[in-house]
Amino acid sequence: MVFISCNKIGSKNGEDIPKDTIKIPTTISVEKNCLEQIQGYKDRYGITFSNYYQDEPLSLDFDDNKTIDTIAVLKPYYENSKDDCFPKNSEFDFPILLISKTINKKSKIFKIYKNVLKCNTPVYYEEIKINKSGFIIFKDLTGNSGFYTKTYVSFKANDFYVDSINVESWGWKQYKKTIKFKNKTFELSKYNRTYVDSIRNNSDN
Template identity: 60%
Template structure:
């Protein structure tokens, strides 16, 4: 799969203390999917929000968060492919699984949104028998996944901000049907950087427990 995120900032400071933003990273539309002309017309151009520039291929869903507890509201934005909110089913690509959303995190500095983090392969597209939800909690957020059906499965991943970065704290899983269990995986004694977490981690956990 082609990577369609580009950074214009070399040697970017990873610290939470960010100076006034002088350049804007860009998220382009994926180049691996063929879109009909009437679909292309819907995604022309770019938006500049959250301290980043992104293609109109993506619809943004912002959530307010104060992840560093400084009483200033920051933003988490989910950038979903446009067809997720489009009634025109002819614009759906053949393989939805590889066209996953981006998660963008920006910090508010002097009333301006300054880009902080972007994560790819963290979230999935909702589809038949599968639902995903992101919720804000103190110092971070959770990602919940639910697979419906006779052999249902639910997971909730807890993510928090500490030491100028985001980490996975724990993952709760529950299964019903043929395999029945409730388990919690904790990462208290070791750091699990969110950049190393992928949406497929839940599938691996499910496969290991369903034995």
């Protein structure tokens, strides 16, 4: 099995690419003049992923074993591209959240979440920050009616769970509310990127 470094052009031979590699989404069509930016693969965080994605890592010790682990967001390359490389169907292209565990000084992929980031609102800002129990996903949905959310995620029982979602609206309806899940089991794997959209729609109607 060959891992292709980020400095090499990726082989088209499928046997050279690990089966669990995160590849270019099959639903996305990339223009020829943009292909040079995304050739090849990176081997990081215990997994191989296409140069189609640019990674943004954060350090944390989520299992409190005094070993630094990593949370990384893989964003499509065109979000930071200076060229006009937006594919026509980019609205169906979502960032990927990776969580990597350090074992014997080596990274091992622990969790992959492909449907928790980005939402259906065209104009938004999203950021992840580390806290004592895990991390917080901040979403700022701008536009004519502002909507700000904080999704609190914690690590327990060897998994990640959504503890609560704090929302604040300052649009045509102004309100603040917190939805708590601490007495329920709400795995992050069951959390959907459109969950915030649903909260907003239900609260505004």
